Amino acid sequence: MTGSIVSLGTIDIVIIAFYFALVLGIGFYLKRYTRTGDDFFMAGRKMTSWIAGLSFLAANLGALELMGWSAAAYQYGILATHWYWIGAIPAMLFLALIMMPFYYISKAHSVPGYLQLRYGNASRTLSAVSFGFMTVLMSGINMYSMALVMKVVLGWDIHFSIWVSSATVAIYVTLGGLLSAIFNEVLQFVLIWAGALLIPIIGMIEAGGWGKMVAKIQANFAGLDLTHLWRSIGSFSDNAMGIHWTGIVFGLGFVISFGYWTTDFLVVQRVLAAKDLRAAKMAPIIGAGFKMMVPFIVILPGLLALSVMPGLVGESQAVATGGHSYNEVLPLMLARYAGPGLLGLGITALIAGFMSGMAGNVSAFATVWTYDIYKPLRKKVSDAHLVKVGRWATVLGVLISIGTAYLVMQFASIMDYVQALFSFFIAPLLATVLFGMLWKRATPAAGFWGLLAGTVSSIGMWAWVKIDPQALAIIAFSPNAKAMSENMYRALWSWLIAALVTIVVSYLTKPKPESELVGLVRGCTELPSEGDYKFYQRPIFWAGVILVCLIALNVVFW
């Protein structure tokens, strides 16, 4: 217990202990409501739009959001906000209005399950295996991040933190399945805001307002534009991220963002649990509204730290000098402002974030493992047996995640690593799903070969740059491109390759008859009515409101 930023008082420990007791209690309470496969894996498809929407966002609001993006804000400035606005909102609205009807009407249990209906078993298996691999790695990253916070802030043993948190998640997800995960995610969402919101509020008071904060950042980091969203990305060398606006708009704003928010089953699963099509369409829109506000508790603390706490360095330099790394910026800001009680709540908010991310990964993994990997191998299985397999898969997912958490410890930059994973698996999957949903000519063979070509080429480009760093100038258009920028362009290339292969193979092979595409493809499906609602109750109206707000925010912080 040495070398920690803070030490907790009795009241802080009571707050944290109460949180653990409550999430476990919810898990035990909800077990009685999860008897069938639909209950366990799809939360009975009875969630309201608010619960599905908050859960949709909370599953993403894990360790990487809270710790990683506040660190990225310290490292790259306000550019990190792109990952919340252009890098999320358009994709969430597209999911709601264009894609959700097909996911929902098809009654698929998962995104690989949709691919099975649209393209066949080969595409499903490839997607399920890559998703399972990516998910447990992400879960491991979540665990490592949480354990790191506990070590830095409280001096807790890193192994103790990993095992206690993962055991808690394993218990409540195993008991109540997706229902328990969703309930806890909504609770965690509220706690994250309750615990994290004070940092920017008090930080702004200390900095003296936005204008004074910006002036101080400019004084602390002369020559770097860290406070404008678009002005500094006209050239690779003008910004700390080494990125060009084309990478942000096409790589992040289209491929990475649409790939993650519309095809990553971790988040899509929450929306599939909605009670009807209108709720399923409203859920991502509600999530988008809150997503737009998340920079206030994640990016702003990083910017405030640039103003009031300059001098944080990279992980390796911090280890060498014994100083603090910018990866610790959020807990450092918490320790700066939070007294007894508030500190406990802030730590609980971080733990809640980590658990919601971890539970999201584990519950999605259990569903894909059970329905898309295990079930196809068995000729006949009962619903009760699938629930049993799902519970074991949850435990298995947690155990593999623990193993990967130890592997992740070796990586210096957590966020860069995650973005690389997205470009491997998510970017080509986006092409496969989009063509499958919007183009009836796409054939089963094209779906498989497009997905495979995109994934292999993405991994190949990553390996090429590792072996020959000069290849960076070809893949990312500039030898100055940083890791994040490289990931954006690699994702863009892999999407293009997947799309191209899908188109070419489609014209060389025989398509499915239209009768088999009903409920799966636009143009072959009559969409059901949303019901008789006033204009302000319709998803399209709220999507428009969110879009206008997004444009306004980008103009204000241009």
Add this chain to the structure above:
Amino acid sequence: MELKNAISIWFFIGVVLVVYGALILGAGIYGLIIPPAKPVVLNELHASVWWGALLFAAGIAYVVKFNPKKKKD
């Protein structure tokens, strides 16, 4: 799934806000009476007091509105 008889998630949220609000407000009042030896930055704002009170009030509102007994009545 018989979720219609289940306790609402919003009730659980109300409970947690009431408990946390009371604890933080109590810690804030204690800090007012006996100032801490190592105060945090801007300790004079007494954030624990008003933030705790805010959470407590929000929690009470949720507990009352989503009280499961009220639902059964």
